[in-house]
Amino acid sequence: MFDSVKDYHEKLVSGEITAVETVKSYFEKIKSLDGSINAFISIDKEAAIKTAEAVDVKVKSGKKLGLLEGVPFSIKDMFCTKGLATTAGSRMLKDFVPPYDASVIKKLKSQGGLILGKANQDEFAMGSSNETSFFGPSLNPWNKERVPGGSSGGSAASVAARMAMCSFGTDTGGSVRQPAHFCGTVGLKPTYGRVSRYGVVAFASSLDQTGFFSLKVEDAFRTAQAVSGKDSNDNTTSSVEVPDWLEMARSFSGDLKGKKIGLVKEYEESVVDAAVKDTMDKAKELLKSKGAEFVEVSLPLVKHGVSAYYLVATSEAASNLSRYDGVRYGHRSELAESGKLSLEDFYAQNRTEGFGDEVKRRILLGNFALSSGYYDAYYKKACQIRSMIRDQYMDAFKKVDCILAPVAASTAFELQDRINDPMRKFLNDYFTVTVNLAGLPGLTIPIQKTENNLPCGVQLIANQFKEVELFEVGQVLENEFKFYKEVPNV
Amino acid sequence: MSKPYLENWDVVIGLEIHAQLASQTKIFAGDSATYSEQPNQNISTVTLGMPGALPVINEKAIELSVKMGLALGSEIRKKSVFSRKHYFYPDLPKGYQISQFDLPICEGGEVEFFVDGELKKVRIERAHMEEDAGKSTHRGGYSLIDYNRAGVPLLEIVTKPDMTSPKEAAEYARTVRSILRYLEVCDGNLEEGSMRCDCNISLKPKGAKELGIRTELKNINSFRFVEKALEFEISRQAALLEAGEKILQETRLYDSTKNKTFSMRAKEDAMDYRYFPEPDLLPAELTDEYIQKIRETLPELPKAKAERFQKEYGLPEYDSLVMTSDKAMSIYFEEVAKLSENSKAASNWIMGELLKNLKEDKVEFEDIKIEAASLAAMIKMIDSGEISGKIAKQVFLEMWKTGEDSSKIVKSKGLAQISDPKIVEDIIDKVLAASPGQIEQYRSGKSNLYGFFVGQVMKESRGQANPALINKFLKEKLES
Numbered sequence: 003m004f005d006s007v008k009d010y011h012e013k014l015v016s017g018e019i020t021a022v023e024t025v026k027s028y029f030e031k032i033k034s035l036d037g038s039i040n041a042f043i044s045i046d047k048e049a050a051i052k053t054a055e056a057v058d059v060k061v062k063s064g065k066k067l068g069l070l071e072g073v074p075f076s077i078k079d080m081f082c083t084k085g086l087a088t089t090a091g092s093r094m095l096k097d098f099v100p101p102y103d104a105s106v107i108k109k110l111k112s113q114g115g116l117i118l119g120k121a122n123q124d125e126f127a128m129g130s131s132n133e134t135s136f137f138g139p140s141l142n143p144w145n146k147e148r149v150p151g152g153s154s155g156g157s158a159a160s161v162a163a164r165m166a167m168c169s170f171g172t173d174t175g176g177s178v179r180q181p182a183h184f185c186g187t188v189g190l191k192p193t194y195g196r197v198s199r200y201g202v203v204a205f206a207s208s209l210d211q212t213g214f215f216s217l218k219v220e221d222a223f224r225t226a227q228a229v230s231g232k233d234s235n236d237n238t239t240s241s242v243e244v245p246d247w248l249e250m251a252r253s254f255s256g257d258l259k260g261k262k263i264g265l266v267k268e269y270e271e272s273v274v275d276a277a278v279k280d281t282m283d284k285a286k287e288l289l290k291s292k293g294a295e296f297v298e299v300s301l302p303l304v305k306h307g308v309s310a311y312y313l314v315a316t317s318e319a320a321s322n323l324s325r326y327d328g329v330r331y332g333h334r335s336e337l338a339e340s341g342k343l344s345l346e347d348f349y350a351q352n353r354t355e356g357f358g359d360e361v362k363r364r365i366l367l368g369n370f371a372l373s374s375g376y377y378d379a380y381y382k383k384a385c386q387i388r389s390m391i392r393d394q395y396m397d398a399f400k401k402v403d404c405i406l407a408p409v410a411a412s413t414a415f416e417l418q419d420r421i422n423d424p425m426r427k428f429l430n431d432y433f434t435v436t437v438n439l440a441g442l443p444g445l446t447i448p449i450q451k452t453e454n455n456l457p458c459g460v461q462l463i464a465n466q467f468k469e470v471e472l473f474e475v476g477q478v479l480e481n482e483f484k485f486y487k488e489v490p491n492v
Numbered sequence: 493m494s495k496p497y498l499e500n501w502d503v504v505i506g507l508e509i510h511a512q513l514a515s516q517t518k519i520f521a522g523d524s525a526t527y528s529e530q531p532n533q534n535i536s537t538v539t540l541g542m543p544g545a546l547p548v549i550n551e552k553a554i555e556l557s558v559k560m561g562l563a564l565g566s567e568i569r570k571k572s573v574f575s576r577k578h579y580f581y582p583d584l585p586k587g588y589q590i591s592q593f594d595l596p597i598c599e600g601g602e603v604e605f606f607v608d609g610e611l612k613k614v615r616i617e618r619a620h621m622e623e624d625a626g627k628s629t630h631r632g633g634y635s636l637i638d639y640n641r642a643g644v645p646l647l648e649i650v651t652k653p654d655m656t657s658p659k660e661a662a663e664y665a666r667t668v669r670s671i672l673r674y675l676e677v678c679d680g681n682l683e684e685g686s687m688r689c690d691c692n693i694s695l696k697p698k699g700a701k702e703l704g705i706r707t708e709l710k711n712i713n714s715f716r717f718v719e720k721a722l723e724f725e726i727s728r729q730a731a732l733l734e735a736g737e738k739i740l741q742e743t744r745l746y747d748s749t750k751n752k753t754f755s756m757r758a759k760e761d762a763m764d765y766r767y768f769p770e771p772d773l774l775p776a777e778l779t780d781e782y783i784q785k786i787r788e789t790l791p792e793l794p795k796a797k798a799e800r801f802q803k804e805y806g807l808p809e810y811d812s813l814v815m816t817s818d819k820a821m822s823i824y825f826e827e828v829a830k831l832s833e834n835s836k837a838a839s840n841w842i843m844g845e846l847l848k849n850l851k852e853d854k855v856e857f858e859d860i861k862i863e864a865a866s867l868a869a870m871i872k873m874i875d876s877g878e879i880s881g882k883i884a885k886q887v888f889l890e891m892w893k894t895g896e897d898s899s900k901i902v903k904s905k906g907l908a909q910i911s912d913p914k915i916v917e918d919i920i921d922k923v924l925a926a927s928p929g930q931i932e933q934y935r936s937g938k939s940n941l942y943g944f945f946v947g948q949v950m951k952e953s954r955g956q957a958n959p960a961l962i963n964k965f966l967k968e969k970l971e972s
Contacts, residue, residue: 082544095543102537104544201544207771237548237773318771321576324587325541329637349580370764372578383767485939 003027003164005486006218007073009376010167014061014072019096021054021072021116028074028118032165035492040140041150041160045119046086050062053116060114063281069228069248071114073308076166077121078157080127081107081212082201090203091123091135091153094326094333094356101438104201105236106170106212122156125358126323127172127205128357129153130180130430131415132428134360139417142184144455148414151181154213161215162457163492168225169215172443174205174376175311176410176434178213179461182446183409186457186485188224188476190214193466194441195240196333197226198233206318208237209311209438217486219447219476223247226469242467254474256481259293262404263475267300269433275412277452282408285460286450288482289406289475299398299405303391304436310391311435313371313384320368323361363413392440403474406462408433409446437463445472448485457485501730504703505655505722506617509668511678512624512686513556519623519645520590520773531638539643541585547774549574553645554597554776556677557621558786560647561598563671563793564616570778572597572622574770579763583626583637591648593767596620597776603651603669604795606813607660613651614664622646644823647677653692653703658722662715662862665689666817669715670794676820683715689718694739695729695952704729705739708754714747725753797822805835809874814843820857824864831868834875841867845888861895861932862888870898881956883907911958913965916949920958920965923948934970945970 004010004024013019029047036042043182059071079089082100084107103111124132132155133139140156142148143163150159154171158181161169171178173191182189191213199210214225230244258332265286270277273279286296328334333356338348357365371380398405409451411430437444443466448459459481464471480486496830518525521538528534535653537545561568575593601616601934626642628635649668655661669680681689694706707729724746729739744753792800798812801822807815815825825842828836846867850857870887873879879887890901902908910916923945924931934941949962 006498017564080544082542088543099544100542100544102542156522199544200546203543204772235548238771317768321578321588321768324578324580325543325585327587329584330540330585331542345582346580369766372644372768374764374766377766377768476956 003033005166006166007070007221007224010073011067011071014057015067021057023048024072025054025074025116025118027369028165029169031163032118035143035163035165038141038146039143039163039492040138041122041156041163041165042064042076042119043089043091043122043137043156046117047286047470048152049086050116050118057114057116068112068114070110070168071118073115074114074118074167075110075115076119076121076157076160076169077117078154078169078171080123080172080203080438081170082203083107083117083120086117086120088120089136090127091125091134091137092357095203096136096333098331102201103127105198105233106140109229110170111398115228121154121160121169121171122349124153124155124177125361126203126319127153127174127177128319128360128364130176130193132156132181133417134241134358136358142414143418143492144186144451144457145414146492147416148186148454148456149417149419151184151410151414153177153181154215155181156296157215158182158187158189160215161185161187162490164489166219167216170225171215172202172205173213173214174209174440175315175431175438177468178215179434179444179446180410180431182215182448183459183461184457185215185412186448186451186459186488186490187215187446188219188222188448190469190472191437191444192226192230192469193240193443195238195242196230196244196443196467196469198229198231198236198239200233202236204322204484206315207322208318208328211313211438217479218250218401219445219473220248221265222253222445223469224250228274238467240467245470246468247473250470251477252406254477256478258289258296258475258478261294261475262297262402263294264299264398264405266296266304266398266405266407267298268302268304269407272411273408277413277456277458278411281449281452281458282406282460284483285356285406285479288479292478294475297402301394301398301436301475303387303394304432305390306387307439308432309386309435310387311431311439312367313324313380314388314439316364316368317371317381318368320365320372323357323365326353326356328356332356388439391436395436395440396465404462404471406460409459409461410434413452413454413458433461441466442468442471443472445455445476447476447479449479449483450485451488457488459485498695498726500698500732501733502698502700503656503726504653504694504696504706505658506653507655507661507663507664508651508652508690508692509649510667510688510690511560511641511649511672512679513553513645513647514676514678515550515552515556515645517550517552518643519550519553519621521643523643525644528640531636531640533640535639535642539585539639541587547590547770549773550645553621554778555786556675557619557647558778558783559595559675559790560649560677561601561619562670562783562787562790563675564598564601564603564619564649566598566616566619567603568778568782568783569595569599571595571775573775574773575767576770577765578809579765581625581628582635583628583639583642584970585626585639585642589623590770590773591622592620595775603664603667603671605663606809607663609809612660612663614654617650617652619647619649620647651779655693658719658726661722662719664900665718666715667794670817672818674791674793682715684712688713691718691722693725693729695720695726695733704733705741707739707741707753708743709742709746710756717746718747720748720751720803721753724751728753753832776844779787794822801825805829806927807835807839811836811839811843811881815839818857824857827864828868830873831865832871837871837874837971838868841888845885849892860892862891863895863897866891866898873898873902877909877911878902878959879907879909880955880959883909907956910956911955911956911961913961916953916957916961916967919949919952920962923952925967931970942966944968
């Protein structure tokens with residue numbers, strides 16, 4: 003098992019190991035651990051080994067390696083993979099095999115990356131504990147009484163448990179950063195528009211963004227480097243040039259003199275959990291010792307962030323999920339097949355059976371918020387709040403280079419702890435959702451293990467398209483705390 | 493003002509025309525938008541609404557919409573927004589239609605046309621882009637869906653409720669079709685559905701300000717049926733209102749075989765489409781330069797052309813309107829008029845024989861076999877006396893069938909007029925020699941027998957003898 007792609011590539015090139023051996027060892031790990039962790043919904047051993055064989059041939063020929071050459075990935079089951087089932091964690095798509103690869107999967111493949119299998123997740127990425135998955139919850143490798151976070155819980159768990167070197171997740175309101183925090187991995191959510199959404203099952207189009215899990219910061223950026231950029235199939239991707247982050251990182255000195263790091267007043271005031279507080283303090287202390295200057299900024303409207311987020315996200319979700327009707331693909335009820343249902347009942351039956359409770363709850367909420375007579379009071383108002391939150395962030399970034407904040411209100415919580423208390427779970431998203439509302443990049447860096455053997459990290463937030471700030475400051479934290487050396491004893 | 497359609501009621505009609513934009517590909521995807529015989533051939537992941545598939549706007553569709561908007565005199569919105577319109581139906585793949593709602597690409601405008609010689613103006617409310625749905629075919633117990641049409645780009649042109657009779661509505665639709673075809677924005681084929689006409693119709697007591705409750709008529713696939721469907725609906729509504737009953741706001745389908753409208757579904761209050769801005773598409777932003785560039789490509793439109801035909805060719809208004817009602821015909825006319833140097837004859841022949849045969853043989857104007865030069869040559873032959881009008885009809889028919897050049901036909905069939913006085917005189921002598929009895933009667937006062945002699949001469953000359961010469965010699969010989 004490797005902590006970093008760089009080490010792996012060195013050993014590949016020196017002939018110390020082969021890609022096939024490496025991939026096989028990951029499958030061994032999956033075989034021995036995943037029975038209890040349940041981080042994978044499906045695995046694709048045959049294709050992965052075949053790709054690895056091609057990598058070994060390439061390595062032998064002395065050709066230049068792709069950024070992700072031979073790197074074994076777990077891929078959240080939101081990404082369409084040609085010929086490989088893509089379920090979105092839902093009964094609705096239990097048997098759906100896409101006829102095409104998502105744009106980022108195409109790029110991953112073209113950079114030599116290989117797919118071990120598809121990672122478990124909350125159904126349609128709706129949840130923050132992985133408990134809404136139709137395929138059963140994934141568990142936290144550090145403590146199996148605890149959730150791995152969500153919605154990209156399987157992705158985080160697989161990387162933390164060394165069942166995958168790197169992973170793709172999606173982050174709509176914190177779904178990459180929060181599970182990274184719960185599982186002790188790095189989790190990067192790039193700027194909205196940086197990475198194509200084409201072929202990624204949509205939850206909330208204006209918030210969804212592909213994100214990356216790894217043990218080291220560099221590898222999250224390596225993956226981002228490989229798959230970012232304008233995509234002619236996604237109108238919302240930006241034509242802002244993707245910098246060569248790996249190259250830029252060579253000049254990071256580790257000295258943060260002159261770097262201004264913002265502390266958000268409203269976030270600081272909301273930290274209650276002792277582990278989270280202690281972790282924030284440790285991070286601050288280190289950054290200060292490296293020369294960073296802390297600046298307090300105020301974002302008064304973040305207190306409405308969760309409300310605005312849930313209105314926008316559920317509205318778009320209700321719309322995006324309309325296509326799952328059992329007509330062309332997806333779950334079709336046996337009753338519907340009998341031909342005895344009216345058209346309306348046909349829809350109702352397929353969707354009632356195909357979707358779980360959390361998804362139904364959000365469809366109802368979203369349709370309510372969009373319905374005539376309520377649109378102005380809910381959806382429209384939420385959009386206004388959203389643009390004001392964005393403005394407040396923009397103002398803050400006039401004063402600071404990046405922001406340091408907690409990722410979540412606590413470390414990983416217990417299973418079932420919040421599943422019947424949606425309001426409490428929603429509030430757990432307080433520190434992450436506004437980043438999506440404002441389209442900003444965010445990064446989770448694991449800092450330490452706290453009580454109950456649970457990892458705890460911090461979040462860095464930067465201005466749009468300024469991911470490099472996250473990389474630089476994140477690298478300083480990683481160099482000090484070296485959390486990648488911690489391996490959970492599953 | 494045209495005549496009121498009903499005595500006690502004002503008729504209020506508004507039209508929604510869906511024009512399929514002449515783009516090779518779909519509005520949000522790269523698969524073909526052209527008609528396919530086989531069902532479900534043009535079904536990309538986007539068209540089928542696969543998980544993860546995203547729309548990308550087809551720039552050609554924007555260009556064509558702007559073109560039409562400019563021709564209608566609409567204001568072109570520089571930042572138009574797509575919205576999602578939600579409803580469930582199996583031929584609607586995503587569960588929503590991407591359309592434009594509160595910020596359409598074209599707003600306002602006007603269409604002018606003549607009805608019974610009077611100029612009519614209809615104001616345009618808006619024109620917006622949207623995607624078409626697939627096609628459902630219901631069989632007993634099951635339904636089939638063809639998604640070829642799903643995602644085909646449409647421009648929906650909506651009028652203000654400015655029309656007051658079925659005839660006006662049909663004439664408006666014809667005019668819009670003609671403009672669409674002039675611009676090559678849409679081929680305007682109602683039968684195949686590349687242009688569709690929905691009519692909103694209501695009645696109100698004569699002179700009343702407030703509009704009555706309207707019904708929407710769908711499934712109308714010819715201009716004639718626009719008129720007929722509206723006529724039926726007007727009498728249906730009038731009968732209900734006069735019986736003191738209420739009109740139900742609903743969508744009705746027109747059945748042309750029964751010439752009736754039938755209720756399809758109660759509307760619209762019941763439907764909540766939950767419109768909201770399409771988050772997968774950025775607003776379509778247009779620059780002034782872009783709009784100006786398109787403006788410069790606009791061809792001469794029917795109305796301007798008709799006015800020019802009146803001025804340049806001295807055509808009567810009626811002729812000019814007919815000649816410009818179809819782009820291909822207007823080009824054809826102008827060519828014939830120029831080459832023949834007889835524009836009235838050109839329009840007469842086109843309005844008469846040509847359109848008659850066109851209708852009989854159900855041919856499109858683009859597909860006729862007669863070259864403009866050939867028709868012009870024929871007109872010249874008539875004007876120079878080379879052939880008679882009667883013979884010309886024969887020549888025309890031959891041209892229509894074979895596409896052969898008129899002068900060749902005249903030559904090869906020997907149809908040229910006989911204008912050699914000697915030959916005509918010989919024929920007359922022959923006829924007179926064979927009719928001594930009739931000559932006797934003519935000379936004794938039965939002057940109406942003159943026609944008989946002319947007929948005999950024509951018969952003998954197979955219709956080719958020059959009538960002027962016949963007259964000259966026949967009179968001389970009979971009265972000598």
